Amino acid sequence: MRRLLVFFMLIIPLILCAEDFPHNNESFFKAKKQMKQVYYDNQFSFYCDCIYEYKKENGREKTIVYDKSCGYTPRKNKQRGKYIEWEHIMPAYRFASHLECWNEEICLDKKGKPYKGRKCCEKVDKSFRLMQADMYNLVPSVGEINGDRSNYEYGIIEGEARVYGECDFEVSGKKAEPKDDIRGDIARTYFYMEETYGITLTNEERQLFIMWDKMDNISQWEKIRAERIKEIQGNENTFIK
Numbered sequence: 001m002r003r004l005l006v007f008f009m010l011i012i013p014l015i016l017c018a019e020d021f022p023h024n025n026e027s028f029f030k031a032k033k034q035m036k037q038v039y040y041d042n043q044f045s046f047y048c049d050c051i052y053e054y055k056k057e058n059g060r061e062k063t064i065v066y067d068k069s070c071g072y073t074p075r076k077n078k079q080r081g082k083y084i085e086w087e088h089i090m091p092a093y094r095f096a097s098h099l100e101c102w103n104e105e106i107c108l109d110k111k112g113k114p115y116k117g118r119k120c121c122e123k124v125d126k127s128f129r130l131m132q133a134d135m136y137n138l139v140p141s142v143g144e145i146n147g148d149r150s151n152y153e154y155g156i157i158e159g160e161a162r163v164y165g166e167c168d169f170e171v172s173g174k175k176a177e178p179k180d181d182i183r184g185d186i187a188r189t190y191f192y193m194e195e196t197y198g199i200t201l202t203n204e205e206r207q208l209f210i211m212w213d214k215m216d217n218i219s220q221w222e223k224i225r226a227e228r229i230k231e232i233q234g235n236e237n238t239f240i241k
Contacts, residue, residue, distance in 0.1 A: 022235040026129035032086045038228045046139035048167035071166025080143035087141035089189040093151035184216025188239040
């Protein structure tokens with residue numbers, strides 16, 4: 001009986017924790033569709049301020065980038081540079097690297113071959129699906145920029161080598177440096193992800209984001225965006241007031 005009691009004492013907090021989810025949307029696909037409602041009157045890409053527009057191509061809706069509106073020129077991938085992709089500010093690798101499904105081959109494909117990573121987590125882990133679909137962590141990004149940024153951490157890069165035309169964004173040494181006026185947005189998103197999902201920031205990250213939060217004040221658009229996401233998703237980013 002004592003062992004059974006100890007077992008329940010250990011398992012109950014885990015159950016409560018699992019049920020204490022911040023929102024109910026588990027679909028990344030749905031979240032990307034809903035972002036259209038958030039940005040309907042402010043269709044500018046996050047890093048480069050490129051105007052984008054929804055258009056039909058071969059019967060499918062695509063988000064077309066107007067590169068001349070922002071002086072963006074592709075570094076290499078012209079095709080991917082034509083379209084907007086919804087990027088995670090805190091990348092999936094960062095918010096999922098502690099999960100078993102990300103690290104261990106606990107899933108099986110149709111041929112019985114084990115696998116891990118994003119697809120496995122999408123299949124078996126609700127917490128991952130919720131984090132992946134969290135709209136506070138999604139921004140419209142030129143596809144090539146999203147691909148080049150990959151899962152790299154943010155930071156300061158010495159020098160100002162511009163390889164995307166007039167777009168103020170640099171990637172070097174597995175680090176990405178964004179323009180000044182969105183650094184606070186990034187910081188407050190990381191703070192939100194830490195508070196909401198218990199993802200502990202490193203000391204380096206915390207020092208950087210505290211500085212960015214102070215340097216780049218909350219803009220009117222950031223407040224409007226947060227309010228619209230709150231209406232759709234139901235929870236609040238307490239770092240945006």
